[in-house]
Amino acid sequence: MRLDFDLALAEGYRSGAQRARRLTEGWFAAAMYCVACGAETLGQHANNARANDFFCRVCGASFELKSGRKPFGATVPDGAYGTMIERLERQGGGPHLALLHYCGDRLAVRDLLIVPGSFLTRDVILRRPPLGPHARRAGW
Ligand SMILES: [Zn+2]
Numbered sequence: 001m002r003l004d005f006d007l008a009l010a011e012g013y014r015s016g017a018q019r020a021r022r023l024t025e026g027w028f029a030a031a032m033y034c035v036a037c038g039a040e041t042l043g044q045h046a047n048n049a050r051a052n053d054f055f056c057r058v059c060g061a062s063f064e065l066k067s068g069r070k071p072f073g074a075t076v077p078d079g080a081y082g083t084m085i086e087r088l089e090r091q092g093g094g095p096h097l098a099l100l101h102y103c104g105d106r107l108a109v110r111d112l113l114i115v116p117g118s119f120l121t122r123d124v125i126l127r128r129p130p131l132g133p134h135a136r137r138a139g140w
Helices: 016-031 081-091
Strands: 053-055 062-068 096-103 108-115
Touching: 016 062, 016 096
Parallel strands: 062 096
Antiparallel strands: 053 062, 096 108
């Protein structure tokens, strides 16, 4: 399996965060298969707001990709609490959570951990303290 990122995907992007997102999502889309049923490829939602979400065209399993240069710790920051809870209840369970740790110098995958969606329940979703009024994403 190729672990290096396809650098062409980040051409034209200047922001480090955007480049990292393009590279990690591109790698996941090209390399990842469905861990639920073994299908060889996953689909990616076109909607920009859900671009880190992938799905299996065969069994319908959904995947949420989280990427970082540092190893993931005991908790993983994610989007709005209410949105995740609504998603858990609507889908009857969470997406499979894909935690991709990459090397920022080599621009390659270091490791990938999949947390099965059945492990994502209301009890393990933590509510974050609200951001201050001057935060970039105030109100989240
Ligand atoms: Zn599948």
